[in-house]
Amino acid sequence: MPTERRIGPARERDRLADAREDERAHAVIRNVRAARMVAGRADSAEECSLLLEMLGLEPAAERR
Incomplete structure (x- = not known):
């Protein structure tokens, strides 16, 4: 019997998410x-501006 664990679809989706x-x-x-x-x-x-x-960036909101 193989001892490898298979990653199920739900686990793979969680990992990708x-x-x-x-x-x-990042x-x-x-x-x-x-910026x-x-x-x-x-x-x-x-x-x-x-x-x-x-660069396709937006200025940060003003600080208070």
Whole structure:
């Protein structure tokens, strides 16, 4: 008898869902870092906004 455990469909879906969620979280972190880098290097708010738009990023919400 084989001793290997087979991964069932539900378990595989859970694993894939976890991997997708991890990738989304990493993408958010990358986007925040990119936005901060652009904001720190831009000469004006207009330039910052244009550069963020070129990267497909949105400016972060204002802090209170």
